[in-house]
Amino acid sequence: MGNSTRLILMSLVVIAAVGYLILTGVKQTGMQYMTVTELAGLDRAPKAEGFRLDGTVAPGSVEYDQREPKLQFQMTDGKENISVVYEGLMPDAFADGREVVVEGSYRHAERAIYASKLVTKCPSKYEAKGLGKDKS
Amino acid sequence: MSELGRLALLLGFACSIFAVGSIAWGLRTGYSGPLRSGRRAVWTVCALALLAVILLERALLARDMSYRYVAEHTSKDLPLHYAFSALWAGQEGSLLLWLLILSAYGSAFLFAYRKRLDPFYDAVAMVIATVMIFFTGLLTFVSSPFRILATPPPDGMGLNPLLQDPGMMIHPPILYTGYVGFIVPFGFAMAVLLLNRSGTRWIEEVRRWTLFCWGFLGVGILLGARWAYVELGWGGYWGWDPVENASLMPWLVGTGFLHSVMIEQRRGMLKTWNIALIALTFELSIFGTFLTRSGVLTSVHSFAESNIGPWFLSFILISGTAATALILYRKALLESENRMDAMISREGSFLFNNVLFVALTFATFLGTTFPVVSEAVTGTKISVSAPFFNRVNVPIALALLLLTGAGPVLSWKRATASVLKRNFVLPTFMGILATGIAIPFGAEGVYPLVCIFGAAFVVTTIVMEFARGIQARKSAETSALPAQVVHLVKKNKRRYGGYIVHVGIVLLFVGVLGSSVFQKEAHAPLKTGEALHIGPYTLTLRGVTERQKENAILTTAILGVERGGKFVGTEHASKALYSKSQQPMTEVALHWTPAEDLYMILGGVNEDGSASIQAYINPLVSLVWGGGIVMVLGTLIALSDRMRIRREEQVG
Numbered sequence: 001m002g003n004s005t006r007l008i009l010m011s012l013v014v015i016a017a018v019g020y021l022i023l024t025g026v027k028q029t030g031m032q033y034m035t036v037t038e039l040a041g042l043d044r045a046p047k048a049e050g051f052r053l054d055g056t057v058a059p060g061s062v063e064y065d066q067r068e069p070k071l072q073f074q075m076t077d078g079k080e081n082i083s084v085v086y087e088g089l090m091p092d093a094f095a096d097g098r099e100v101v102v103e104g105s106y107r108h109a110e111r112a113i114y115a116s117k118l119v120t121k122c123p124s125k126y127e128a129k130g131l132g133k134d135k136s
Numbered sequence: 137m138s139e140l141g142r143l144a145l146l147l148g149f150a151c152s153i154f155a156v157g158s159i160a161w162g163l164r165t166g167y168s169g170p171l172r173s174g175r176r177a178v179w180t181v182c183a184l185a186l187l188a189v190i191l192l193e194r195a196l197l198a199r200d201m202s203y204r205y206v207a208e209h210t211s212k213d214l215p216l217h218y219a220f221s222a223l224w225a226g227q228e229g230s231l232l233l234w235l236l237i238l239s240a241y242g243s244a245f246l247f248a249y250r251k252r253l254d255p256f257y258d259a260v261a262m263v264i265a266t267v268m269i270f271f272t273g274l275l276t277f278v279s280s281p282f283r284i285l286a287t288p289p290p291d292g293m294g295l296n297p298l299l300q301d302p303g304m305m306i307h308p309p310i311l312y313t314g315y316v317g318f319i320v321p322f323g324f325a326m327a328v329l330l331l332n333r334s335g336t337r338w339i340e341e342v343r344r345w346t347l348f349c350w351g352f353l354g355v356g357i358l359l360g361a362r363w364a365y366v367e368l369g370w371g372g373y374w375g376w377d378p379v380e381n382a383s384l385m386p387w388l389v390g391t392g393f394l395h396s397v398m399i400e401q402r403r404g405m406l407k408t409w410n411i412a413l414i415a416l417t418f419e420l421s422i423f424g425t426f427l428t429r430s431g432v433l434t435s436v437h438s439f440a441e442s443n444i445g446p447w448f449l450s451f452i453l454i455s456g457t458a459a460t461a462l463i464l465y466r467k468a469l470l471e472s473e474n475r476m477d478a479m480i481s482r483e484g485s486f487l488f489n490n491v492l493f494v495a496l497t498f499a500t501f502l503g504t505t506f507p508v509v510s511e512a513v514t515g516t517k518i519s520v521s522a523p524f525f526n527r528v529n530v531p532i533a534l535a536l537l538l539l540t541g542a543g544p545v546l547s548w549k550r551a552t553a554s555v556l557k558r559n560f561v562l563p564t565f566m567g568i569l570a571t572g573i574a575i576p577f578g579a580e581g582v583y584p585l586v587c588i589f590g591a592a593f594v595v596t597t598i599v600m601e602f603a604r605g606i607q608a609r610k611s612a613e614t615s616a617l618p619a620q621v622v623h624l625v626k627k628n629k630r631r632y633g634g635y636i637v638h639v640g641i642v643l644l645f646v647g648v649l650g651s652s653v654f655q656k657e658a659h660a661p662l663k664t665g666e667a668l669h670i671g672p673y674t675l676t677l678r679g680v681t682e683r684q685k686e687n688a689i690l691t692t693a694i695l696g697v698e699r700g701g702k703f704v705g706t707e708h709a710s711k712a713l714y715s716k717s718q719q720p721m722t723e724v725a726l727h728w729t730p731a732e733d734l735y736m737i738l739g740g741v742n743e744d745g746s747a748s749i750q751a752y753i754n755p756l757v758s759l760v761w762g763g764g765i766v767m768v769l770g771t772l773i774a775l776s777d778r779m780r781i782r783r784e785e786q787v788g
Contacts, residue, residue: 010488018499026524029521032519033516033518066748067661131285134284135286
């Protein structure tokens, strides 16, 4: 067997191994990325549990028990709502109306996401809005 | 003043175009006049960028609220040093900093080779100037930092509290110095192809530039991790967040390149591959900036969605296509001079290393962009996060760790059975020994054990390499061991600097292992006098205080920390409520020991006056930072080789 053959063989083995890792990784850890409306519109429990949702915190819906700590709120995309339960400290930038991303498992019976990860986007307040027009 | 700023950037744009045109003309005709003018134009862009930065800084420091950028990112109560660092808090300022560093690289490059009349260096400058066109153009026509408000507000909107941290004052400039620096290797590679140059001299030069910016990028990544650790308050330092990944990817490919380039120098092989790696590193740097700034992917670090995404994407597409086309066009130039003799050899291990680095980058890239990719391929959006990266990247990284030990002790061309035996028996034994020692301490699972084995294996091979080097010189030396080690390192800085970087990597691996696998967590609401137990520690709440800071109200829980019943210190875990944004910011209390960090967060004060405290024990996390410092040291040693060679050149 020539060296170039071996080289190609080695590369193939690595590619196959990495491909295997990626495929099983996606299968076991992949989350369906949906809008709140899409998830709320499901009439049956979905096969896979892992979900990722983007949306905003519905104003007035936040319940936070700092002692547990446990955070519950309604997430909205303007049309539908989904409950989110997150056992952890409230992120600093979290507030009514903020854009958030949650990842976790969906329980269809409760229509709620049990989030394992909650990311708050930085408020857009820090950028352009509210300062009015440029001087022409 | 703002007009002057805009004018500076517009002139910069014009000068960049002139530089490219003039150098291209000079290269084509062989006249040296246009080449000289082109070089001067590059210097001029640097001066203009510096002027623009000074003007913007002046406005920031004066809190001149008529500037949109100033009003968006500062406020009158913002401390002066954060007003200074607000230059890189927003998109326009960040792009300006990019341009300044880019043009500084261009000028530094021309300065370093000012005595070389070879038009090759002009061609490199031309490539750098091409990228300057892009950035000056963006800053002039799309995203100007010098926009003036029709009605200036009485006060600005303030700086994002997350960025009000000493780490954030140095992290972005250092990271950018790494990112942007890859323009020089890219310029070298493109110039080689454009001028159809053969030979390996440029390879040695490009290696040093790459090492330089690779080092900066690494430090930038670690500073970012450190910032996340002390500032974001979730107990960790790396979350496989898109922006973190974006900075990691060029570093990974760059690392691969730094290895495979040795094969080209030594054996004249892998030329196409190396050029492709340089180009990929550069494109990934641009891609990183794109990810950070475009808001395509959700990230804790992406501060805004913006209009520059399509521009960056187009730039990556065009420059990537141009680079690929050039590589294909000059295929003959990149013909390999040698063939691989055997797989079990230095070359073979480096090649394997490269395949793994690229695979690691690919997996990271795929995971980062998975929602976009899966939607394009299957129509459904699938997202992956930390668990995916841990599953996929950890085994690849461990394979690389093992190679770190194996590669350097395999001989070039072909490693014989006796060499293998001589070099591998002791490290393998030490690896097994370390694993055996770790198991009673609670290490379990395949990956942690492989990591411990690999760490001991690599360290042993490096110690053996040093020992062998000293042995070889023994006859001439009678001095003490440390002096001998120093002498050895001085003799071949590149090689032993590299080994020292490897030691840093091992420390990093062990630190990551300790802090991820053995992390402990506990939380409870505490009233004054009550205690929280975590591992050997007892945290007793002494009281809660509240005080007014410059631009925030600071609530602090004072915690008495005991370890095994012995008092070790008082720590302050705080929450700052910023007056401008009404946003709370966690300020972590860190009780640092070399073996472990006790990490304490104040969740908040409850109605009944109790304070919610969350605590983590992060074992060995100091090895992550310590490993970084060792890597910097090794990189500096390897880089210092350059001066010596330079001097020799001047003498000869």
